[in-house]
Amino acid sequence: MSHKAEKEMIRLTIDGQEVEVEAGSTIITAAEKLGIKIPTMCYLKKVSTTGACRVCLVEVEGVERPVTACNTIATDGIKVTTSTPELERQRKDMIRLLLVNHPLDCPVCDAAGECDLQDICFEYHVLDQPYKAVDVAMPKMTQWPLIENVPSRCILCEKCVKVGYELTGIGDFCVDERGDKAFIDRKPGGNTIDPYIEGNAVEVCPVGAMISKPFKHSSRSWTLDKVASLGFAGGSLEQVDLNIKQNKLYRITSQDDVTLNNGLLGFDSSFGYGFVNAPERLQQPLVNGSAASWDGALKQVSGKAKEVGGQAVAGLTSARLTLEENYLFQKLFRVAFGSNNIDSAARFGMSAVYDSLQATLGLRGGSASASQIAKANAVLVFGSDITAEQAQINYQIQKAYRQNDADLIVANMRSVRIAGLSHCFLNYKPGSEVAVAAALTKLIVEQKLADEAFIKKFVKNTADIKKVLASVDVAKAAADAGVEVSLLEEAAQKLGAAQSVAIIFGRDVTQSAQAADITAALANLAIVSGALNGNGGGIFPVDERPNTQGLLDAGVCPEYLPNYLPYAKSAAVFAKAWKVAQLPEDGLNALQILDGIEQGKIRFLYLAGVNPLVTYPDSARWKKALEKVDFLVVQDILSSELTNMANVVLPASAFVEKSGTYVACDQTAGSLQQAIRPAGQAKTDKQIFAELYTLICGHYQSQNDQEILAEMNELSGLFVEVGLKGERYRTPAIKKTYAPAAASLTFSTVAQQEPAAGLQLIVGKMHAHTGVTSTYAAGSLEIAPAGYVEVSIADAQKAGIADGDQVCVSSAVGSLTAPARVSSYVPAGVLFAPYHFATVNAQQLMVSGGQNVTAVEVKKA
């Protein structure tokens, strides 16, 4: 934007030292550049200036009174003095005022030891208090979930207000009341069904006003060790510090400036980590329900696998396991078990998404670094409740929106959180995704806003574009979607006119039965809108799990070896390297494995970090199959209905208990660092796979991450470089950056998609939960303790349903009973149910081909 065009540089003098900064910089920024520290209580670099504490007073020559360094814009030629006896006196007096009626409860305050107020009082030797006032502070507020607010400790710096509003876009804090009574409150009007509380508020609070309830009074801050690692939710590298003491995780924090996420945490890192310490953690191996030794349990597994033979063995793994673990998983199966019957939940959409992106754009995953999203001029969020699915991507969008004035287009079946910020909200009807994406593509071309030069150079079938778009009927698309043509036109205009576009799509696409078709339509849109021109933005499939990219990169599916090498073609090379005569032929995917179990062909099933009883579509059918299978191995961290069904239970490790690599949706790799020992006798997934491998094959399998990555890379060429980099937050390897080659992109034909008829149930993620794991985390349960079904006001009226009524929802394959939440976030004709809860098992209603939407009937139970 014009006002952001190259800024001139200005020079100023601070304490006699000259410094050059960009015009528009504050005095404090200039001082930081010189390494001059100006004391402050309210300054937070990553949000807009506040100027509340008035401690950072400095003198500027020619200005009669002191000015605040934190929010005064420096001008060319000024001379600043940061310390004089008079300034120090005034600062000290300011601190005294901050202390008027500040409670002296430091001994029981969680912030003690990391409190900026303590530090500044100490530094300034504030030993007396000449000012007296009646204490009018509001009483402690304990009624919020997960955060306690202590107004008497609050210095009203507004950091909590701003971090939530300006950076994450979801915080609802505000200043309430007047004068000395003023306190931090929450604005009414938030989503009451999936309520959000901003965990970053605790993180940025300089004192002990914002207190995390799960952490409260559990540990003195200075006794905690901080281990640099990664968050466990969302396919981004959320660089965090695991706060550890005596082999226990107490909390997760992060740091500004030095992390990719600039200190911002997702909900899961703030509050959802409680499952690590849950009493349900599996502590030792079980064989047929009884405690067993590792030796005995692994022998059971290897013996049974050998007994049934490779053809009858199958395994399903998870995107919560590291890249190394998933690599070992496929190696274990293909070499030790002699089975290529391996797969994961990616089968229910994400695999198809990647294949579709590969076919159209030559890409598997995101096309650019996530930070490029913040540089986009227009952002399209398609079929994703992005705040819930991938918090760090949401933060990048918020940055584009607020700091780069990006136009925001949200296409979703529900009024998800980010829709509230959008310029255009395309509230499309189920089954119209392809039509909407194709209509936008056509409109951009029709409005002559397509990036013709880019298309000419990079698209190999340019001649097809016109032909393909001729078949697109915008009016019909608008009618199918239930969206005004004018709104589609406006959205297309914004996407077309923008210099750089980010297209982000999520669960509603990646779990859809039409995932491949919708992805292809979005790839067309990416081509014409300029999302791939390398000037910012890109195309990004997102996922709630931390390592979906790594899971697929590792080749955990029957059709690919690591780095998507076609299985049949490359098997010989791998066989040689793995020192076996040959790899097993063919192989079954998840759906075929299910059929195989039902037909008695698969007799041995190994589940690593996955619970099909809750998370897989058609979960009831999976349940029957798992009951039927001869031998069930469950390798997991928490006991559940599933472990109760298992012949052998292998206790595995949570993310804090292991090291390894996560690959983010933007292709960047980061390292988990082990912070504590596994619970009880549990072992890491990597260790279990390696030990089984050694047990069966008789030769050693390395458990060293770098060695595993090196082996994988040598065979597959996934990375351009392997080797740990970085001091604190480490990068284990680097993938090649995506850049389309000339005439390499394919503008694909637009698939036919039938708009869904009748009432539709969407199954999806809610923000406080991820997978089933979070249902063992007290923090997540405080936000949402149980499952429910969201019903629109219109549908509720029609069916005579009141909020809280038990309703029965049934589809072609199953039914559930759950409390209804009458909601304005779903439109008439659409129901929504979160999938995380074993008790309200929403996936029972979905067919097994993989889908996230199905026709249902609803009635009062």
Added chain:
Amino acid sequence: MSEIVFSSWGREIVDTRQGGQADLASLKLKIPTGYLGDKKVGAFMGWDGVVVLDPQTDVVAMAAEYMKRVQEKHCCGKCTPGKKGTRVLQDTLARILDGKGQESDLGVIENLSGLLENCKCTLCMTSVIPVQDTVKYFRDDYLAYIAGKRQPKPAESYVDKLTAPCMDKCPAHIDIPAYIEEIKNYRFDDSLAKVRERMPIAAVCGRVCPHPCETACRRALVDEPVSIMVMKRVASDHEWMHHKQPPMVPKASTGKKVIVVGAGPAGLTCAYYLALEGHKVKIIEMLSEPGGTVAVGIPDYRMPRHLLRREADNIAALGVEIEYGVKLGRDVTFEQLKKDYDAIFLGTGCFKSKPMGVEGEDAGYEGFSPGGIHYLRAVALGEGIKTPKRVVVVGGGNTAIDCVRVALREGAEESILVYRRTRKEMPAESYEVDDAEEENVRFEFLVNPTRLITENNKVTGVEVIKMALGEPDESGRRRPAPVPGSEYVIPCDLVIPAIGQDPDLSYLEGDKSGVKQTRWSSILTHGGTMMTDNEGVFAGGDCEYGAMTVVLAVSHGKRAASVMNRWLTDGKAVLDDEEAMEDIVNRLGVFDSNEKVPVLGGLHREHQPKINGAERATNYEEIELAMPESQAVVEADRCLRCYRVAMVALG
């Protein structure tokens, strides 16, 4: 007895307690002695000192009450000295009043006053000024309290008022610092909500307001005024550009029926606030669309009409019925309205062009327009008016400027503005004159038309005479006088006089309606209540004031709605305390152009992107583009938040 007992206003000490005389008039202090008719002003306290009129005033009690209100009612709590400092001051003063003070407390007050100079804004900062004055000049009274020798004698009542120079200068008295602060915090919806408390048509006043507020912006004293007007547009555009529905919800129905005549800014505003109060409002409008002179007198390139319609739709969404094509006096009589409704608001505007007083103007020549406002309306409504190649517009106001610019867009090859004074004296906004110049409008200054030149009943030119500027007249501008014998002819095909308008009040049928008129043929209203001499009939906007600004019309509509609401519910057409204080403070004046503002300046104001002159002169697309929100945030950060608190003691 002296009228003034003590005054420190403007840092000038007048003290007649030991003798001497001083009155308000000689000190040029525009503070009233009476309040809302029946009460007396005992003392006034504010950002620039204390004025004591009643010798019985308990100054210490008043200072304590003032600081209490500053802390508990007005202080935002968003900076340390404001939040904590004024609390300490409040409690210290209360303690003294309670007989529990010590002399050292006076030192604490003094010390805090210094610390409060470092406040984030001027609210708490300026609030210590009068308190400090009382400590300094009424020290004996404090010492008497501290010695336990005095009991408080508070005034019968106190009334306070939050103001700011910009807020005061704005006729609609919008809480400008508040809405700008919301922009600074990226809370555009909250910003718009703040604007809507005083003005329902932010899209309009964010675009075409002459923004008197910006002439009272303290930021201008260190660099340039804050772009106050554009901030309003940013807030309003945010809602529109995000397809958001306005959040306003009217109160429960009162069962009262009000008719508003005219859907211009005054009428729309009045209807909006009455509807929010739960009254059933109907607007009748003679034109086919809403906005009055804004719609048909301001060209679309300055004020896109679709946004005006959106504002009207928002008002209609509150339950206001708008009937178009109905003209009072033609389609319905005043008497009928009086009979059918519980109250009437007349917002009928001012659109009868004034005659130029030149030879031939009433001869009905082809090529002579009845007036600028007629020309603009005919173009706006697409009434098939043809604009010839050479156009002369006579006048120096905004309407004249709009006419020359519209003429270019209507195909004129040459568009000439003729004005009898110089560019400096033009009443039009200077940026609009610049805009016209960029679009290649030709200006002929210091000339006045004398005669129309015609051929076959058709205008072929206008004869003008050169003018010279003499002594200043009552408007302060130098009076132009013709230079004898300097006549010459400007050839042209169309002459448009745009030298002012009068209201058309023929619908009142003289005195028959009971609504009296001023000697300028506008409607007479009383005491700031906007009520005419006919009870229950209110008037505002250009028909009440004469052709003036949109923002003045809005202020009339708002004030009228407020008084009408009281009249409809309590039967009394009176001002409330807030309004009374608004007028008192406005008379006193809040902006001090001589103030030395102790902040670091040197920042330019941010400007909206603009389409260049040649490109824009051919169409009606909006010239000024929306300011990117991140840029608006930068601009909003320049606001110094110059709040002040005034308080009167009444007896």
